[in-house]
Amino acid sequence: MALTVYGIARSRAIRVLWLLKELGAQYTHVEMGFGPEGSGSAEFRRINPNGQVPVIDDDGVVLSESLAINLYLAKKFGGPLAPADLGEDGRMTMWALWSVLEIEAQAAPIMYNTSFYPPEQRNPAVVEAAIARLQAPLAVLEAHLSAHGHLVGGRFTVADLNLIGCLFYLRFTPQVLAERPATLAYYQAGLARPGARAAFALRGE
Numbered sequence: 027m028a029l030t031v032y033g034i035a036r037s038r039a040i041r042v043l044w045l046l047k048e049l050g051a052q053y054t055h056v057e058m059g060f061g062p063e064g065s066g067s068a069e070f071r072r073i074n075p076n077g078q079v080p081v082i083d084d085d086g087v088v089l090s091e092s093l094a095i096n097l098y099l100a101k102k103f104g105g106p107l108a109p110a111d112l113g114e115d116g117r118m119t120m121w122a123l124w125s126v127l128e129i130e131a132q133a134a135p136i137m138y139n140t141s142f143y144p145p146e147q148r149n150p151a152v153v154e155a156a157i158a159r160l161q162a163p164l165a166v167l168e169a170h171l172s173a174h175g176h177l178v179g180g181r182f183t184v185a186d187l188n189l190i191g192c193l194f195y196l197r198f199t200p201q202v203l204a205e206r207p208a209t210l211a212y213y214q215a216g217l218a219r220p221g222a223r224a225a226f227a228l229r230g231e
């Protein structure tokens with residue numbers, strides 16, 4: 027059995043690397059960066075025509091999309107992070123889509139416009155609008171976590187890992203979660219897990 031992960035740890039590949047550390051899985055890590063020598067190269071586009079990381083090749087099963095990769099790997103390896111039944115599977119898929127569409131879609135422009143773009147290209151209006159759009163989903167999340175502690179099944183699962191991977195994009199704007207105590211505690215506890223620490227150490231930050 028051969029599992030290869032493409033993508034540097036300082037990319038969305040961190041989500042996959044974190045899960046693999048949690049699972050104690052064996053894998054080969056190809057530290058694929060960006061640009062014409064990396065994810066944009068013709069060679070890599072034969073693996074992922076989107077020219078993006080992460081990608082996995084699991085004995086010929088080639089997948090992109092970080093959260094879909096993680097749902098696949100959790101089910102493949104099993105254990106407490108994986109869905110225990112079809113109902114949990116459905117809820118974990120639901121939360122994965124929610125994490126991208128409701129959280130990452132706003133958190134990414136916030137991160138780019140506060141930290142990643144050169145200062146002269148940052149647009150504070152984009153940040154303000156995105157923070158405003160986050161309020162409704164963050165209120166839903168805060169209520170859910172206050173009641174249940176985790177997203178699915180009352181335990182830490184791949185659904186939580188996927189969401190925390192998206193919430194990570196809010197790290198440069200801590201005020202966004204500051205008034206959400208259940209979400210903040212949940213986020214901090216997730217990143218304090220040994221698997222998270224082992225994976226995030228690969229980022230060299």
Ligand SMILES: N[C@@H](CCC(=O)N[C@@H](CS)C(=O)NCC(=O)O)C(=O)O
Pocket residue numbers: 036037038039060061065066077078079080090091092093
């Ligand atoms: N929705 C995809 C997004 C993947 C993505 O945008 N990856 C970035 C790195 S975090 C990338 O490869 N960017 C290179 C590029 O777009 O040229 C996922 O979650 O995996």
